[in-house]
Amino acid sequence: MDPAGTWASLNWITVAHVRQVCQREFGVQPRFDREISFRFVRRALTDPSFQRRHGVVMRRRAAALDATGLIALAKAVPAIAQPAMSCRLAACVAAASSHGANHVWRQSGAASPTRRR
Secondary structure (H helix, E strand, O other), rough: OOHHHHHHHOOOOOHHHHHHHHHHOOOOOEOOOOOOHHHHHHHHHOOOHHHHHHHHHHHHHHHHEEEHHHHHHHHHHEEEEEHEEOEEEEEEEEEEOOEEEEEEEEEEOOOOOEEEO
């Protein structure tokens, strides 16, 4: 295992870059999951495997957020400020109808959560 090489090879993407590439290259609009951090905090409270990997400090911080009710604020954090990213891609497709074109959004599957800076 080469931690320094792994760190150097990580692809540090941003919400702005994903938006730009999706719109420019593919003509699709990414829909970012604003609840990804909320789910990570919840997982720190409920998943023993996650707790073992991330340690007691993470569990205690998650428990404090939960006890104070501040955990709900994690849902309000804009995608650009989240420590992880998850998004779906949606393309607007014009569908013919008797009253002209209707716009229909077609979505792809969710992209895997990706760590970013």
